[in-house]
Amino acid sequence: MRAIGLGLVLAGLLAGMAGAEGMMRKGYEMPPFVVVDREGARDLRDYGPRMVAEVTVRGDRRAAVNTGFRLLAGYIFGANDAGGKIAMTVPVEQAEQGEGLWVVRFTMPAAAVAAGLPAPADGRIVLREVPATRMVVEGFSGLPxxxxMAARAAALRTWAEGRGLRVVGGPVYAFYDAPWTPAGARLNEVGWEVR
Known part of the structure; x- marks a missing residue:
């Protein structure tokens, strides 16, 4: 895993130097991406490969993201074989799997990946590499x-397909701010993987 981690860190740094946007939000590291095209609040983005910690949970969207967040927060706050803390990143991502199943994901910070990620104490948490991905993404504020969220996802998919993009995965929801952040100051996103 250390060799993969170092490669991801280098890829992330190179992407950052090549014009990637949004490396940080409110002091938190986020996955580097390059905006290929933009129309209003909608972006076509290229993300580099990255390491994530993720867990699959069952429930409605809100309950699933809350459960997944608690499990992943436990991992980064020390419930791992090293007993050490890992820095928080943003966003918290949630991907619909169908039939009430959701994957909730944290991107692992570059420094932690370079140092070698500890194994989670909770066997439900999986560490894996997400390959480079092209996404169409729409950002918005408010309480999701x-x-x-479903209406925004459907409209974004229609928009993407109307521009000749083939949707191959999603939707993915992303949440950048703490629950106590005022609705108007929040950043949320909905996205689809496209080719």
């Missing part, structure tokens, strides 16, 4: 609810 299930119906609003």
């Amino acid at each position: 609810d299930g119906d609003d």
Whole structure:
């Protein structure tokens, strides 16, 4: 895993030097990406490969993200074989798997990947590499609810397909801010993997 981790760190740093946007939000590291095209609040982005910690949970969207967040927070706050803390990153991602299943994911910080990630104490948490990905993404503020998120995802998919993009995965929801952040100051995103 250390060899993969070092390669991901170098890829992330190179992407950052090559014009990647959004390396940090409010002091938290985030996955580097390059905006290929932009129309209003919608971006076509290229993300480099990255390491994530993820867990699959069952429930409605809100309950699933809360459960997944607690499990992953336990891992980065010391519930791992090294007993050490790992820096928090943003966003918290949630991907729909169908039939009430959701994957909740934290991107692992570059320094922790370079040092070698400790194994999670909770066997439900999986560490894996996410390959380079092209995404169409729409950002918005406010308090996300299930119906609003689903409607935004459907509209974004229609928009992407109308521009000749083939949707191959998603939707993925991303949440950048703490629950106590005022609705108007929040950044949320919905996205689809495209080719």
